Amino acid sequence: MKVSYTVGQRIKRTKIHEQFGGNPQCGISSSGQVDAVFLFTGDDGNNPYEDVWISETEFEYSGQGQRGDQTFDRSNPNGRANDDLKNHGEYEKEVHLFEKSAEDDSIVVYLGQVEYVDHDFKQRNDADDNPRQEIRFELQLVDNEATGDEDVVSDEETLRELADEASTTDSTPSSGGRSYRTSRFVREYALDWAEGYCQGCDEKAPFETPDGDPYLEVHHVFRRADGGPDHPDTVIALCPNCHSKRHYGRRGDQFNRELIQKLRERAKQKIGNIPPILRENPE
Secondary structure: OOOOOOOOOEEEHHHHHHHHOOOOOOOEEEOOOOOEEEEEEOOOOOOOOOOEEOOOOEEEEEOOOOOOOOOOOOOOHHHHHHHHHHOOOOOOOEEEEEEEOOOOOOEEEEEEEEEEEEEEEEEEEOOOOOEEEEEEEEEEEOOOOOOOHHHOOOOHHHHHHHHHHHOEOOOOOOOOOOOOOOOHHHHHHHHHHHOOEOOOOOOEOOOEOOOOOEOOEEEEOOOHHHOOOEOHHHEEEEOHHHHHHHHHOOOHHHHHHHHHHHHHHHHHHHHOOOOHHHHHOOO
16 A cells, blocks of 8 residues: 555545554654655644745754654654654655645645655744744655656756746645645756856855755745746756845845846847746746
């Protein structure tokens, strides 16, 4: 038996546990029937947890345990749940993320498969308003569009065609909630064009991924939440510092306008004109 849901699919949470087991009351629920860990997120105001998307594909998730310091101690249920998530790769378990529906809290929406990247500890208050150490997991959406090495595209023209086909002007969240997915080929197009250099500061990527690729983040110059498209002409590759500068810096809006101008100049070089999508969208 394998966990198989479609991104955006709505399911009664009770049905998930009837089929795969796991604790229906916990945010981190390990199945006893399949090699899977189920994560549930959603604001209900009744717990101290705070989960947040930090990019289109990266999710920061609170550890389990409402009172006292959160740990990875497998001698207690909360610590065991945190350890199951942190070491899911070692335990050969898939991790599947769901978000509580805003309309019906008995329904959850499937956001996709994720994997553990890193974790940190943050000083926050627990359910009794006492200070404690909270685990903050950094999770990455698994690219479900990729099927293997045979899908690697090296030809720029072909990659552009695939990115065009995969692009969308629909900014509706994929889950009906807060997440906006970036097409694999739109992302690859932005990274391919950057050639390992940040398009904000023109510096080389700050480090390499475990696969040896330069690490850059893909930025949508027109916010998806404001109706911006997921399109190869409107994404640009940035180092983490420049990406944060755009979103959190004092002159973030001005910086974003400079990025849009760079995309317009790129378009002139590539196709000889500025495409409508870069002329019509507001800055």
